[in-house]
Amino acid sequence: MSRFRPPVWFVLLLPAIIILAAVVLIPLILSFYSSFTPYKLTRPDTLYKWIGTFNYEKAIKSTHFWAAFGRTVLLLTIALNLEMLMGLGLALLVNKVTYGQRALRTIMMFPMMFSPVLVGFQFKFIFNDNVGLVNNALQSLGLTDKAIPWLVDGQLAFIAILTAEMWSATSVFAILILAGLFAVPRDPIEAAKVDGCTPWQSFRHITLPYIMPFIYIALAIRSLDVARAYDIVQIMTNGGPARRTELLWTLIGRTGYIDAxxxxxxxxxxxxIFLAIFFTVYFFRKLNAARSELGMAG
Amino acid sequence: MAQVHLRDVVKKYGAIQVVHGIDLEIQDNEFVVLVGPSGCGKSTTLRMIAGLEDISGGEITIGDRVVNDLPPRHRNISMVFQNYALYPHMTVRENLGFSLKIAKRPQDEIDRAVDEAAGILSLAEYLDRKPGELSGGQRQRVAMGRAIVRHPEVFLFDEPLSNLDAKLRTQMRTEIKKLHQKVKSTIVYVTHDQVEAMTLADRIVIMRDGHIEQVGTPLDVFESPANTFVATFIGSPPMNLLRGRITGDTISLTDGPLISLPPQFASNVADGQDVILGFRADNLMPVGHAMPMEGAYAEFKMTVNLSEPLGTETLLFGALAGKEVQAKMLNPRPLQNGEQLQFQLDLTRCHLFDAQTEQSLR
Structure with a gap:
């Protein structure tokens, strides 16, 4: 009597397949399916009503959605660039330190140890228009006598969020770039010095190409982070007031869980998702280009 | 066109002093090789000339400029590094032209200089490759090409051949020598390989523990080493050194035979002085298996424990005065290990060193 016996490799892979299906595949399929229904959390039966691409059309026609989309791209662009530059500067400074560098590196990582929610609360306090540190400092220095509405004015709130974002994530860049600086061989730098390079030229022509792969890795990681930015904004402004600081995921979160x-x-x-995918693919391409530039591509 | 002068140059790392007051005058167009065992301070000295290490004391001049506080880019030098130190993200052409590009020379001048260097070093067909696509020897040539495009006053070589295999090393050694004849320039070259030093140098500087032991032409240091260190470091196989004491007009080797005092040292030694007798394998040969020696020689029996046939000659290892001694045989014949032969030592080519100071008694 012959019974069906699955091949050994399949049996061995089965646990992994089951786990992946349970935690990734099924939620993915379910959420994708539900995007074609008028599914409301409060009315479970709506899950079985097919409405085609109605939700997608509605999103594409929604100015709120595109405003949030644009604001997210803007935050991503400005935050990533500034964090990269400041992280690079920080890494170069720390790299010069010979005594106490380990302690400095540890201190540098402190912001990464805080939950973004706490960072949000902290900066909400710092930028508070009545009791916040910034306004108090500005008023004490006599630079202004008004209470600047940091978290109310759209542009100022954007700057406040940007500051919080940079405070918490510049060290990600600094740590990764510092790792890159440690990996730069000494010989080509010395050769450049002998070849007539000023310190700036050595950095520009030799050091920078060596650390570019590290910069792109940091950019790829951080672009995913910022593209899904939620917690800091949620705490500081809740996307408001009147949607002035609405980002993609605060909008999506509110639509899904508050409006159900x-x-x-x-x-x-x-x-x-395409935004995140786009930036990731973009930075990984840059990363591979930078690596093959150095002859490191496999 | 430049001389390099080092006056009482000192290098300290914190409390540790690694170069102890070096004096050296390198002439224009001279090829000087700094040689010594690792840790002797030769690379540090070179890097101080390059400006990659600060000078803790003394003075270095290139041409007639004191360069102590000048950064490398203002010293008009080129350097070839042990690990090539090519720029991995640039093609060979960009590597060669980099220094001129930095100096903001016009593009046609850069192209001409790069083509000229590529011609001298036969790199023309590799110009568009990156260093990662080149073999070790080709990378070494690019490193040298990068040094010559600028026509610097002084070339510095830091063990440039030690990463190459034996065959390539011999070949590149010849190329460096040719290069020096083509591109007239002052060269300071660091190596731990005494063969490289002997073949390349106009003058050799032998260093140990941050001191200069001897400066001289290759023949000088080979023929008349200033002390036992130079005697064993220069020449292959190293010079045989045997302890003994002067008694009248003989040297009584410790636990060994009496040997008549080489005539050239007769007036330089005192009766009862402890000495070290030095001689090279070439000057100790078995009777009847080498050309007969003229002039003063000593004769004694020695047991041959091991022989290494090298083709035209055979290297013999025996025991004399309780120490291993190397001798040579010019007309090889098969030898039994443990065979006892009568040897002749050419006294006119012997060296004598004071046993305490280890300095030559010449």
Whole structure:
């Protein structure tokens, strides 16, 4: 009597397949499916009503959605560039330190140890228009006698969020770039010195190409982080007031869990994913180019 | 066109002094090789000339400029590094032209200089490759090309051949020598390989523990080493050294035979003085298996424990005065290990060193 016996490799892979299906595949399929329904968390039966691409059309036509989308791209661009430059500067400074560098490196990582929610609360206090540190400092220095509405004015709130974001993440760049600086061989730098390079030229022509791969890795990681930015904004402004600091995921989060329109939220989520994918692919391409430039590509 | 002068140059790392007051005058167009065992301070000295290490004391001049506080880029030098130190993200052409590009020379001048250097070092067909796509010897040539495009006053070589295999090393050694004849320039070259030093140098500087032991032409240091260190460091196989004491007009080797005092040292030694007798394998040969020696020689029996046939000659290892001694045989014949032969030692080519100071008694 012959019974079906699955091949050994399949049996061995089965645990992994089951776990992946449970935690990734099924939620993915379910959420994708629900984006084609008017699914509301409060009315489970709506999950079985097919409405085609209605949610997607609604999102694409929504000015709120595109405003949040644009604001996220803007935050991503400005935050990443500034964090990269400041992280690079910080790494170069720390790299010069000979005594107590280990302690400095540890201190440098402190911001990464705080939960973004706490960072949000901290900066919400710092930028508070009545009791906040910034306004107090500005008023004590006599630079202004008004209470600047940091978290109310759209542009100022954007700057406040940007500051919090940079405070918490510049060290990610600094640590990764510092690792890159440690890996730069000494010989080509010395050769450049002998070849007539000023310190700036040595940095520009030799050191920078060596650390570019590290910069791109940091950019790729951080672009994913910022593209899904939620917690700091949620705490500091809750996307408001009046949607002035609305980012993609605060919008999607509110639509899904406060308004309970999960189908619509999922549709916006799937559109937004492309933003993250785009930046990741972009930076990984740059990374590979920078690596093959150095003859490191396999 | 430049001389390099080092006056009482000192290098300290914190409390540790690694170069102890070196004086050296390198003439224009001279090829000087700094040689010594690792840790002797030769690379540090070179890097101080390059400006890659600060000088803790003394003075270095290139041409007629004191360069103590000048950064490398203002010293008009080129350096070839042990690990090539090529720029991995640039093509060979960009590597060669980099220093001129930094100096903001016009593009046609850069192209001409790069083509000229590529011609001298036969690199023309590799110009568009990156260093990662080149073999060790080709990378070494690019490193040398990068040094010559600028026509610097002084070339500095830091053990440039030690990463190459034996065959390539011999070949590149010849190329460096040719290069020096083509590109007239002052060269300071660091190596731990005494063969490289002997073949390349106009003058050799032998260093140990941060001191200069001897400066001289290759023949000088080979023929008349200033002390036992130079005697064993220069020449292969190293010079045989045997302890003994002057008794009248003989040297009584410790636990060994009496040997008549080489005539050239007769007036330089005192009766009862402890000495070290030095001679090279070439000057100790078995009777009847080498050309007969003229002039003063000593004769004694020695047991041959081991022989290494090298083709035209055979290296013999025997025991004399309780120490291993190397001798040579010019007309090889098969030898039994343990065979006892009568040897002749050419006294006119012997060296004598004071046993305490280890300095030559010449």
């Amino acid at each position: 329109k999960m189908g619509y939220a999922n549709a916006m989520g799937y559109i937004s």
